[in-house]
Amino acid sequence: MSPSxxxxxxxxxxxxxxxxxxxPWRNPRTPWRALVSELMLQQTQVSRVLERFEPxxxxxxxxxxxxxxxxxxxxxxxxxxxxxxxxxxxxxxxREIVDRxxxxxxxxxxxxxxxxxxxxxxxxxxASIVGGAREAIVDGNVMRLLARxxxxxxxPTDRVFIKRVxxxxxxxxxxxxxxxxxxxxxxxxxxxxxxPTLPSCDKCPLxxxxxxxxxxxxxxxxxxxxxxxxxxxxxxxxxxxxxGKVLLEQRAATGLWAGMWQAPAIESQTILSESEVIKRLPxxxxxxxxxxxxxxxxxxxxxxxxxxxxxxxxxxxxxATMGVKWVPVGGLADVPISNAGxxxxxxxxx
DNA sequence: CAGGCGTGGCT
DNA sequence: TAGCCAAGCCT
Numbered sequence: 248m249s250p251s252x253x254x255x256x257x258x259x260x261x262x263x264x265x266x267x268x269x270x271p272w273r274n275p276r277t278p279w280r281a282l283v284s285e286l287m288l289q290q291t292q293v294s295r296v297l298e299r300f301e302p303x304x305x306x307x308x309x310x311x312x313x314x315x316x317x318x319x320x321x322x323x324x325x326x327x328x329x330x331x332x333x334x335x336x337x338x339x340x341x342r343e344i345v346d347r348x349x350x351x352x353x354x355x356x357x358x359x360x361x362x363x364x365x366x367x368x369x370x371x372x373x374a375s376i377v378g379g380a381r382e383a384i385v386d387g388n389v390m391r392l393l394a395r396x397x398x399x400x401x402x403p404t405d406r407v408f409i410k411r412v413x414x415x416x417x418x419x420x421x422x423x424x425x426x427x428x429x430x431x432x433x434x435x436x437x438x439x440x441x442x443p444t445l446p447s448c449d450k451c452p453l454x455x456x457x458x459x460x461x462x463x464x465x466x467x468x469x470x471x472x473x474x475x476x477x478x479x480x481x482x483x484x485x486x487x488x489x490x491g492k493v494l495l496e497q498r499a500a501t502g503l504w505a506g507m508w509q510a511p512a513i514e515s516q517t518i519l520s521e522s523e524v525i526k527r528l529p530x531x532x533x534x535x536x537x538x539x540x541x542x543x544x545x546x547x548x549x550x551x552x553x554x555x556x557x558x559x560x561x562x563x564x565x566x567a568t569m570g571v572k573w574v575p576v577g578g579l580a581d582v583p584i585s586n587a588g589x590x591x592x593x594x595x596x597x
Numbered sequence: 598c599a600g601g602c603g604t605g606g607c608t
Numbered sequence: 609t610a611g612c613c614a615a616g617c618c619t
Contacts, residue, residue: 288615295605296615329603332618366617386615406598434615443613444608474611475600503602544610545603586604 251456255396256423262452263432266439271300278352279310281377282359285369286337290330293438299328311350313341322506322583331505331583336364354378375426383416384430385409388437394469395441398458403469477549482587483524484512485535485557486595492573493592494530494565495582503548508574509588510554510595524555531560539594543587552587554594 267273270293272284283303287296303324307313313321318338325334340362344352353359354377359370371382385393390403393415401408416433423429440447446465448454459465487494487510495508513519513527525532535557543550565571574582579592 285615290602290614290616291604292606292614327604329605330616332602333616336617364617368616372615384615387613388615404599438615471612474613505602543603547601 252418252422255453255456256419256429258452258456259419259432259436260424260428263428263435267431267435268439271297276377278354278373278377280304281373282340282352282365282369283307283337285372286333286364287328289333289369291328295328299325307341309350310341310344310352313338314345318506319583320581323581326507326583327586327589329586331507331585333364335506336362339363340365354380356380356382372430375420375430377427379426381420381426382430383413383420384434385413385416386434386437388434388441389416391443391469392433392437392441392453395446395459395465396453396457398462398464398468400464400468400470403472475547477544477547479516480548480550481515481518481553482512482550483514483519483553483555484510484591485524485528485532485555486510486538486592487530487557487559488576488595489559489573491577492575493579495572495574495584497570503545504585504588507583507585507588509584510591511571512591524553530565531563532557533560533563534558538596541590541594543590550587552591552594554591556595 272280284296284300287300287303306324307316307321316338318335321334321338322331325331343362344350348358354374356370356374359365359373360367368384368386371384374380375382375384390409390412393412394401394403397415399408399411420426420429436451436453440451448457448460448465451457454460457465459468494511496511498504498507498509500506511528511530513524521535525535535555537553538556539554541552541554543552559565579589584592
């Protein structure tokens, strides 16, 4: 612990109460609201979560309420937020909270970390901010903030660097006055002042202590992560409507858009001919008309959506398997469908 | 353990 | 515009 750690912690703890945004999960702050908001916020902008948090809490007010819900209803409440495994993890976490913790969200880091979807950051965040424990937290904000304060230009993916940041964060929370103020203050500073581009150093309470500022290197730290190359994915979807209903299939339980529903589709890394698409579809189709082609960029995939409208051959029956169903066009909001899936359904004019 | 996992905003 | 980024976790 360096002497400046004391001053760093004090500066953050003084700054935060005067500059905290009025975010819904801070008032009232309960372990359950903290857990739900933390899951929603993983790799997701605050502005996206703002619109979705209270409706989710209204629907699932307690762990018991979520635990007794159907997973499909949970996914439907999550649709459009992305990273859908989080919704399934939260659902399973609620069931474990009922089974193992008598329906009360634990606030110790070890118990929290044992829940699905809860890792070191999320557990530390709830344990420290809700429970007041001296647990460190390191998210993207804290990593950037501390890298700049210490003028450490290592790659953010470097594991040794990441361990170093956790060590800095633990030192700070060990010596601070109030862990909730320190930890939430660090995140808030990173989110609103020590931003990735154009940080507001003139408003930063750490400016006098910030080594990268003193050395004029703020803009170089942290260095950009090089993004992974995106693979091409061709998604051939057929929108089949009949008597005000549309035919949907459920995606596989793992992988992209796991468990979500969509217009029946064939996926391939390469371009397919129309006849190949027809051949691979599990339904006998009478006609197939191209409606639209759209691009979607995902984290690691470049998806081309080839959207067709189609009709089944006369008398054709859709196999009555689980994972295929007719859904009224007006009831699509109740079925978990990704934004790409909604775009496909909306592009069809038939 | 490096890569998979969504979406939209920003530059 | 093409790429980077966001309150990470899981396998």
